[in-house]
Amino acid sequence: MGIFLLGCFLLGACAKEEQILVDIFYTADxxxxxxxxxxxxxxxxxxxxxxxxxxxxxxxENPYLLFDGGNWYGSAPEANLTQGAYVADxxxxxxxxxxxxxxxxxAYGWPVxxxxxxxxxxxxxxxxxxxxxQIPWPLHDYQIFTRNGIKIGVFxxxxxxxxxxxxxxxxxxSVEDPIQTxxxxxxxxxxxxxxxxxxxxxxxxxxxxxxxxxLLAGEVGGIHLILSANKDxxxxxxxxxxxxxxxxxxxxxxxxxxxxxxxxKAKQIKNITFEDVPLLQDQWAEDExxxxxxxxxxQETQRKLNARVTRTESGVSTALNQESVLGDxxxxxxxxxxxxxxxxxxxxxxxxxxxxxxxxxYDLYQMYPYGDNITFLTMRGSAFLKALExxxxxxxxxxxxxxxxxxxxPQAPAGHKIxxxxxxxxxxxxxxxDTYRIAVTDHxxxxxxxxxxxxxxxxxxxxFVNARQIMRACLIRQKHVALPRPGRWxxxxxxx
Numbered sequence: 001m002g003i004f005l006l007g008c009f010l011l012g013a014c015a016k017e018e019q020i021l022v023d024i025f026y027t028a029d030x031x032x033x034x035x036x037x038x039x040x041x042x043x044x045x046x047x048x049x050x051x052x053x054x055x056x057x058x059x060x061e062n063p064y065l066l067f068d069g070g071n072w073y074g075s076a077p078e079a080n081l082t083q084g085a086y087v088a089d090x091x092x093x094x095x096x097x098x099x100x101x102x103x104x105x106x107a108y109g110w111p112v113x114x115x116x117x118x119x120x121x122x123x124x125x126x127x128x129x130x131x132x133x134q135i136p137w138p139l140h141d142y143q144i145f146t147r148n149g150i151k152i153g154v155f156x157x158x159x160x161x162x163x164x165x166x167x168x169x170x171x172x173x174s175v176e177d178p179i180q181t182x183x184x185x186x187x188x189x190x191x192x193x194x195x196x197x198x199x200x201x202x203x204x205x206x207x208x209x210x211x212x213x214x215l216l217a218g219e220v221g222g223i224h225l226i227l228s229a230n231k232d233x234x235x236x237x238x239x240x241x242x243x244x245x246x247x248x249x250x251x252x253x254x255x256x257x258x259x260x261x262x263x264x265k266a267k268q269i270k271n272i273t274f275e276d277v278p279l280l281q282d283q284w285a286e287d288e289x290x291x292x293x294x295x296x297x298x299q300e301t302q303r304k305l306n307a308r309v310t311r312t313e314s315g316v317s318t319a320l321n322q323e324s325v326l327g328d329x330x331x332x333x334x335x336x337x338x339x340x341x342x343x344x345x346x347x348x349x350x351x352x353x354x355x356x357x358x359x360x361x362y363d364l365y366q367m368y369p370y371g372d373n374i375t376f377l378t379m380r381g382s383a384f385l386k387a388l389e390x391x392x393x394x395x396x397x398x399x400x401x402x403x404x405x406x407x408x409x410p411q412a413p414a415g416h417k418i419x420x421x422x423x424x425x426x427x428x429x430x431x432x433x434d435t436y437r438i439a440v441t442d443h444x445x446x447x448x449x450x451x452x453x454x455x456x457x458x459x460x461x462x463x464f465v466n467a468r469q470i471m472r473a474c475l476i477r478q479k480h481v482a483l484p485r486p487g488r489w490x491x492x493x494x495x496x
Contacts, residue, residue, distance in 0.1 A: 034297075142185055214241045218242055315353055329483070333471045387451070391451070
């Protein structure tokens with residue numbers, strides 16, 4: 001159990017006087033390790049998980065603040081199976097005061113994350129995230145708490161890296177400059193008369209080998225404590241920059257960060273201590289209800305992941321920048337299920353190929369980890385052509401189609417690449433004045449190709465049927481996957 005001490009770092013030597021204590025506990029970067037297990041860094045003693053954390057907290061006699069910094073999923077299969085919904089099963093039981101979120105928590109899109117946050121009754125604080133120029137509900141830009149007469153202001157930051165892989169699933173969201181936001185929040189909280197300012201920081205990426213927290217503390221004064229997240233550190237560490245105490249917690253919930261703030265009678269910080277508390281079962285015990293919940297979830301997860309869906313004679317590959325065999329296969333599944341004129345799927349949503357041999361449920365979740373629903377569109381031909389043309393401009397997100405063929409010139413100017421479209425069901429060529437019924441995911445409708453032209457439809461019908469479930473039913477009916485007809489996109493010759 002390591003203890004770090006920042007002795008009277010603000011005002012020099014401590015006078016012997018009555019002090020006010022505020023205890024803070026902090027978790028972050030759980031990364032799917034919600035369960036207890038033998039932990040090598042503690043000589044394989046059973047440690048970690050929400051059950052032991054709950055038991056530890058139940059033993060605390062003094063009031064405390066409990067914060068979390070997000071980054072819940074990691075590579076945990078439960079994240080793919082439930083889109084992170086399992087997190088709420090544990091966190092809503094624990095007495096969190098407030099929390100923030102990290103970039104990886106946006107992996108399944110903002111609507112999914114928002115639904116998870118709605119289940120948790122404590123506030124989530126992210127000060128520099130905007131949706132249509134407002135803090136997206138149910139997030140808060142700051143919160144103020146009082147413990148032992150000390151007024152504590154808390155704000156939070158996320159970094160722009162949340163958009164690196166999921167930009168089209170975060171349509172409308174933007175991240176404001178963290179330095180300016182921090183400067184504004186410090187001024188606001190100081191004006192509200194707080195005694196201490198805490199930042200829940202998930203900026204994540206470092207610059208020039210200098211942690212983002214250190215750069216921020218060097219630029220913005222008035223922040224007393226920074227609680228870091230999205231760092232994936234094995235061991236907890238601390239630092240002090242310009243009178244700002246920074247905590248980098250260990251990942252995977254095998255220990256708990258404990259920060260103690262000591263104030264004098266004038267409510268000035270005199271001392272900060274940090275302790276990395278191992279969550280050891282033989283020391284703190286384990287909450288039986290959460291332990292049973294964790295065991296059941298792990299058993300169910302393993303059972304679902306191992307279940308056979310179908311079999312392939314060879315791997316079925318995907319591609320981001322062209323028509324792919326897997327893209328054709330999945331678009332066919334949506335097309336046949338919908339019984340409409342066609343189906344369009346964006347290739348960026350297909351995250352991995354199918355392996356050779358037995359295909360399991362886990363392979364399906366790896367292939368398409370999103371909870372998209374299918375929407376039926378009725379579109380004028382001219383509007384459909386415009387949307388399809390715009391989709392060709394999406395980088396690494398080629399349209400995967402079924403029910404129609406397209407002849408196009410990829411070298412032609414934007415908006416003029418498509419030469420002709422032939423619909424298979426009607427066995428006739430495309431006409432701009434005709435209407436067509438197309439199946440797309442709600443993600444495509446919301447801007448999955450980086451544009452919203454599919455919104456220009458005459459009629460919408462959200463089926464509320466999950467796209468992956470349609471794909472699963474389509475594949476499970478086949479003992480061996482039948483590869484689809486290729487060549488739906490044909491490059492036009494110069495003579496054409």
